[in-house]
Amino acid sequence: MPYSKRPVTSLLVFTGLNFVLVNTISPVYDFVCFLPYWERRRERRRKALEDALPKVSS
Template identity: 70%
Template sequence: MPHKTRPMAALLLFTGLNVVLVSTISPVYDFVCFLPYWERRRERRRQEREAALSKGSTSG
């Protein structure tokens, strides 16, 4: 075998990498999901939905 296997080092590296990824996912998720763009888009869609409902109820 050309190199030594180091299972403990590999396990520690794998675990450390997962800890880093798990600890960074929350701020990334918050940044992506709560951008002002999405807030404005959600508000615009809500207004369009309300306008369509009020238009439909008054013409019926």
């Protein structure tokens, strides 16, 4: 047969594995995306862009 003899078991293992992976990736994603390094880098880039623009005096 081309399919598994236990399709329900395979489905449960696949679903369980996905559940575990999703739960473990969330803290990693939060750590990487909200790391203070990125915040400081974004502020440095914003300041560099502001300094590069010519000042308009009124």
